[in-house]
Amino acid sequence: MIASKFHKRSLIAFIHDFIAVIAAWWLAYLFRFNFEIPPDFQLSFQENLFWIAPTQAAIFYSFGLYHGLWRYASLPDLKRIVLAVVLGAVIVPFVIYMLKLPILVPRAVIFLAPLLLLLIMGGSRVLYRSWKERRFYNLKNSEHKSVIVLGTGSTAINLVKDLIRSPDWQVVGLLGDNPKKLGTRLHGVRVLGMIDELPVWVEKLGVSHVIIAMPAASQSVRRQALEMCTHLGIKALTIPSYADLVSGKMTVSQIRDIELDDLLGRAPVVLDTEGLHDLLTGKIVLITGAGGSIGSELCRQIMAFNPGQLVLLEVNELALYTVQEEFLAKFPAIAMAFVIGDIKDQARLQQVFARYQPTVVFHAAAYKHVPLMEIDNAWQAVLNNVYGTYQLAKVAIEYRVEKFVLISTDKAVNPTNVMGASKRLAEMVCQALQQSVLHAENNGTTPAKTCFVIVRFGNVLGSTGSVIPKFREQITKGGPITVTHPEISRYFMSIQEAAQLVLQAGLMGGVKGGGEIFVMDMGDPVKIVDLAKDMIRLSGLSEEDIKIVYTGLRPGEKLHEELATENESTVPTQHEKLRITLSDQVNEQWLDSLVDWFATQRVLNDDEVKSALAKWVPEYSDRKVDEQSALTEQKVEITG
Template sequence: MIAIKPRIRSFIAFAHDFLAVVIAWWLAYLFRFNFEIPSEYQQSFKYILLWIVPLQASIFYSFGLYRGLWRYASLPDLKQIFLTVALGAIAVPFVLYMLQLPVLVPRAALFLAPMLLMLIMGGSRIVYRSWKEQRLYSLDDAKRQPVIVLGSGSTAVSLVKELERSRDWHVAGLLTDNPNKLGTHLHGVKVLGMIDDLVEWVEKLSVGHVIIAMPSASQALRRHALEICARIGIKPMTVPSYVDLVSGRMTVSQIRNVELDDLLGRAPVVLDMEGLHELLTGKVILVTGAGGSIGSELCRQILSFNPRQLVLLELNEYALYTIAEECRANFPEIPAAFLIGDVKDSARLDQIFDQYRPAAVFHAAAYKHVPLMEHANSWQALKNNVLGTYHLAQTAIKYGIEKFVLISTDKAVNPTNIMGASKRLAEMVCQALQQSVENDCQQVAAKPRTDFVIVRFGNVLGSTGSVIPKFREQIARGGPITVTHPAISRYFMSLQEAAQLVLQAGAMDRTTTGGEIFIMDMGDPVKIVDLAKDMIRLSGLNENDIEIVFTGLRPGEKLHEELAGDNESTLPTPHEKLRITHSCPPNGQWLCSLLEWFSDQQALSDEAVKMTLTTWVPEYLAQPSHHQPVMEKDTGSN
């Protein structure tokens, strides 16, 4: 029966259209003669049907008119019907003329019959679909949940269409930010009011769900909608981001919970695809720290450019295993090497570079947690972030690597902590290597053909060790959320955007002598306390449910981060979201002195590291080791 049913449906549809041809021509004759057809025309009508019906039927069948289902009839189906009917309208008089049949055919019928046929065939399909959907919805109305959609643009209309075909949702109405659309109907659903009227309409319609369908709206508007939902105790949902919709990775029907990325309001990154293909496609690419947040996202995006091979270097076994499983599942066709190794181990690096010969290196391996590196781990932070970068960079020069990209941080600007100072020192090491020439220091290679690129950006939403996972855990426990200071702010960007701009910076041509520091457009800084409040609302709670406590600044922590130092001027680049710093880089002799200092040390205390760093990084402002936090509750004034 399962195999026969489609054939039965096709046969019924074919029989319907067969009969529709007869009815259309009969009605055409009736209309032409005011329902009194002369006897001679009645005879000719019967005769020409012997030619017309098989001709029309063969056209219908050859156009594949019976492959679809009537219950899903849509505009493409109507277009196909129109084409077949139009072809028949041309073919019928042509055949009658060519065969010179001795029949009387009124010319008006040649025009009326196709129009009537189109009306019967298309109309019956639409009526059938409407009946089926109405019957389906009437059966499921008790189960379908009413929902209000915020938005009145093309995305909202597409969402309404999708939801009206679902068994889970019923769109009770639309709310808009455009007063010109008030009272209009979009795909049969009325625009009830403005977004500010949400409270009123939720109560009137007894709605328990709200979907925000404004992917291109401003950050302020989306945040405002979220605040209203939090005020009335409704956890909002949203459609995929504008980037996902345009790329085709997701459709509007894939509704999800609102995430912090949705509130950033950042425009999608437009990439120089030609430059990225030249850098990545068909080449061997090495990523260090490949199991970390930035490293793993870099791997995902590099794999989408079809490299010849991706080499993933990671010290943490579990992190490497996780990204390896993901790569094998999502990109099984691209060769990848998953390697355990330490960037401070020169012998291991030589082994890797000699075996795989990468064309480009993306260096994301680093110790980055500020408080953790500030006490008891300062020397290890310095060795890993500075010496590790040097050994990796020297190996890249030795093997003639085309591009070396260092992932840096905004905490390297006027640093007040060990992590930031060590990353600034790593930047200077790369700049010195780019500028170095043959001299009496045997450890420094001649001026390399390797191009060094340094990319500096701020916090990434949801990255390992960041404030977002910490806030999620605190909310899950019922609070309180701990924020260090009411005024503290940070730059934030999504993980995808950060990785995209790192790749974009790597693909750019050398603008000066190399060793450039690229600064990402991070938008406006976000207050951490506002971020905490947003996360509370996104959890379907309000600030009365979860307490916010201020604990005082942690050691090495600044109130506000910077993207460029006092001695650095920035210049635009061909990409609107990247700027380049212009400063005087250190020379090879400076690098020799730094390496000699490292070779003379075994292990230094935190205080000794801080004291020495003020020599190597003049802008570093060391803070006292002991810091007593002050507990303070959020009074709501912020």
């Protein structure tokens, strides 16, 4: 039925153009003779049409003028019409004069007819498209959602072009930041004013939606726009991220709700795709903690490089089942193995590595919740994050893994909690193992070298156990939102950006012999209370609707995180978002002592663990936040 409808429209368009040829030549004769055509020329006109009209029609068909729909007529269509008409204008006099046909055709008609034909064919299409888009008669559909677009750049222009074709939207104007564009029209839509005039135009035009189409705008500009929309009680939307637009995953017209990522204002990651193809394409890649937020996102990013096989190792059955269901549906062409296993279980690791022989390992498995690991679970945090890393790394060396990437955290810098100290200790274990690998290689006792890479980054938006899901749940329940301290801040990045930089660091690791600690450019720290306010606004509410309650710092919690210690200096890399920390690395004897300590230990209580951590991690201090700088445990409530 669709094909039949399409052919019907094509036939109508063909008949229209055939008649247009006749009309153009008739009008050309009329204009030439002031609407009084002599009888001889009338006969000449009739004789010419018998071969001119079919010739022109054949040219039009050969140029593919009937493959598209007039409703979507565009500049390329107009170019094809011009070329077809010009070709016809060349052929007609060639036939008449070169072949010396006995036909009376005034020169003025030969030049005038193609111009009139071009006007009729192009004009008909433009008028039809204007009518279909309800712009020619300025009709307004009551079902349209009226919208103002913020932005006047190329992205906003493309968005307007798409929206005016949509039956769901009516673009009533644009607001921008360039005074030179005021009053101009972009695809027929007027630039009304500047962005800060939004309240005036919302009231004047009665719009219900605002679309922010400024992918290069700063964080403050986007936040200001969102605040204005929240205050005005209208819906704020945005376009896909710059990275999605460039990759082709999404188009400008795929409008979506504003997310926290949009307010961070972080530039997209530029990856060394050629190098990553060398690292991952066709290789066996193993990811621990593959069911977690970081591990599963790493898997998604790795899929783009077509690995030979992806081995997903996870101790949580439900988490592994969830990603299995997703990945089998999304990536059916990639070979995958979904493996239940604990990184502390050496026998299981031996079995997995012997079967799959991975080339690259990304180690994302960890206990990471700071307060939970601080009380009653300190020993489990050390066993999993440190001893588990050691067992995994030793097996990786045994099976000649080329790259071993440890995902660490900014909480490992001058740690004040068990989780951070255990991750710092895991870093030191990998650095010590790197020294043993280099020593064995220099002695000729190992044929292949495993390169250890350590990547530190801060909080990931929306990751499991993070503050974002907690705030979202509290808002859903009507509040209050609980924040520990008005000054507490954290570094944040999107989970996609974090995973991409882990891959990039994994590729770059080894430039200094291995064991390097890569620090991500986390941008500026974000106050948690500002994050809470942003989430309230994104929910379409105000701070009067959702209260914010301060509860006091939790055990082991810092006011501000750091990315490097006082004893560590950082140097830039060839990637602008990655730096390498330069720190003293521990040796093999230190590692032997640590392993012996694990071998002789019973289950330790929290105080014993913290005392031992202070010995193994010199930077660790179980220090409490100053009573003057932190809030008391008494809840302090604020609104607005």
